[in-house]
Amino acid sequence: MALDSAKASLTHRLNQRRTAGLLRQLRQPEGRVDFCSNDYLGLARSEALRRAIDQAVVEYPLLPSGSTGSRLLAGNTALAEALEAELADFHRAEAALLFNSGYDANVGLLASLPQRGDTLLTDELIHASMIDGARLSYATRHKFRHNDLQDLERHLRQATGTVYVAVESVYSMDGDLAPLPELCDLCDRYGAALIVDEAHATGVFGSQGEGLVVALGLETRVFARVHTFGKALGVHGAVVVGPGVLRDYLINFARSFVYSTALPPHSLLAIRCAYAQLRAEPERIARLHENRWFFLQEAAEHLPDAGWTATESPILGLLVPGNAACRAVAERVQAAGFDLRPILSPTVPAGRERIRICLHAFHTEAEIRSLVRAIQSSLSSVTP
Numbered sequence: 001m002a003l004d005s006a007k008a009s010l011t012h013r014l015n016q017r018r019t020a021g022l023l024r025q026l027r028q029p030e031g032r033v034d035f036c037s038n039d040y041l042g043l044a045r046s047e048a049l050r051r052a053i054d055q056a057v058v059e060y061p062l063l064p065s066g067s068t069g070s071r072l073l074a075g076n077t078a079l080a081e082a083l084e085a086e087l088a089d090f091h092r093a094e095a096a097l098l099f100n101s102g103y104d105a106n107v108g109l110l111a112s113l114p115q116r117g118d119t120l121l122t123d124e125l126i127h128a129s130m131i132d133g134a135r136l137s138y139a140t141r142h143k144f145r146h147n148d149l150q151d152l153e154r155h156l157r158q159a160t161g162t163v164y165v166a167v168e169s170v171y172s173m174d175g176d177l178a179p180l181p182e183l184c185d186l187c188d189r190y191g192a193a194l195i196v197d198e199a200h201a202t203g204v205f206g207s208q209g210e211g212l213v214v215a216l217g218l219e220t221r222v223f224a225r226v227h228t229f230g231k232a233l234g235v236h237g238a239v240v241v242g243p244g245v246l247r248d249y250l251i252n253f254a255r256s257f258v259y260s261t262a263l264p265p266h267s268l269l270a271i272r273c274a275y276a277q278l279r280a281e282p283e284r285i286a287r288l289h290e291n292r293w294f295f296l297q298e299a300a301e302h303l304p305d306a307g308w309t310a311t312e313s314p315i316l317g318l319l320v321p322g323n324a325a326c327r328a329v330a331e332r333v334q335a336a337g338f339d340l341r342p343i344l345s346p347t348v349p350a351g352r353e354r355i356r357i358c359l360h361a362f363h364t365e366a367e368i369r370s371l372v373r374a375i376q377s378s379l380s381s382v383t384p
């Protein structure tokens with residue numbers, strides 16, 4: 001009986017989503033050209049990286065299959081600590097601490113840094129993992145309008161205790177960039193510590209993919225950065241980089257670090273190999289941005305009236321207002337053989353529905369050209 005009531009309650013909520021046309025379902029890849037994944041540089045599909053990881057695993061003496069515990073219990077290794085030192089060096093930080101995912105890193109960071117009496121100010125478009133971390137914090141929390149320095153300053157003027165400001169360097173849904181130099185200036189002026197989630201900038205910005213903070217020379221002015229490995233690096237996991245005291249603090253207080261089994265050695269080797277590949281092939285980053293430019297040129301010619309959320313990163317949002325129209329255009333482009341997804345309201349505000357297009361280093365000009373043509377014909381058949 002109790003089970004029936006729980007099932008009825010879940011079914012009710014699912015039906016509400018279904019009726020609104022917003023039901024989420026797992027789908028398997030259908031062999032379309034990938035304009036959807038976060039594999040910006042193509043490392044997840046790189047044969048060379050797979051071989052390097054296989055070889056590293058074979059060569060590593062007595063590699064256990066699991067880490068056997070959290071880092072504070074049995075799960076720490078010389079390999080993990082050496083990798084952290086390498087990552088700190090690469091991202092030009094004093095110290096680094098690995099987390100099992102970007103989600104864990106953001107939750108651990110935002111839940112543990114700001115204390116009761118402190119203030120946490122978050123951009124209204126930060127990722128769900130930062131929102132969840134913020135919800136677990138006892139600090140006073142406020143959202144400021146997206147990339148709006150004046151609104152942030154208004155909150156900074158009233159903030160109490162130690163003040164933290166959390167932003168993304170590249171926003172995952174809109175693909176726009178945070179105004180990082182101005183944010184650093186503002187945080188300096190008010191003595192606030194800036195936290196930057198570099199999930200979509202890692203491997204994408206910086207001459208070697210160090211992230212947008214390093215690309216702009218701001219690494220000494222940002223308190224904490226989160227780099228994730230599941231996107232451009234093509235593997236899995238994440239690291240928080242920043243001052244040594246931040247690492248010591250997170251080891252003590254970040255619950256998603258303390259109370260979770262550490263990444264297995266296989267993952268650590270995969271991360272090390274992915275970074276080696278990134279350093280060895282900076283041309284992948286150049287190709288990614290060339291493809292972005294080529295796409296924008298094609299779009300300027302064939303989609304002259306299109307509205308975009310932003311064009312500064314490989315994430316491009318083609319605005320197609322209205323859930324029904326946006327979904328219809330996406331379905332037509334998908335049927336033409338391209339994998340991309342509509343982002344509907346309420347995930348984004350009504351009227352700002354968009355088709356999210358992720359460009360990659362491995363796209364050919366022919367694929368990009370065909371995509372733009374497919375969008376052009378789908379738009380003209382769906383929208384008047």
Ligand SMILES: Cc1ncc(COP(=O)(O)O)c(C=O)c1O
Nearest residue numbers: 101102103127129172199228230
């Ligand atoms: C901006 C941002 N931060 C953090 C995460 C979480 O990273 P991970 O997938 O490694 O958990 C994501 C992934 O969707 C993201 O887009």
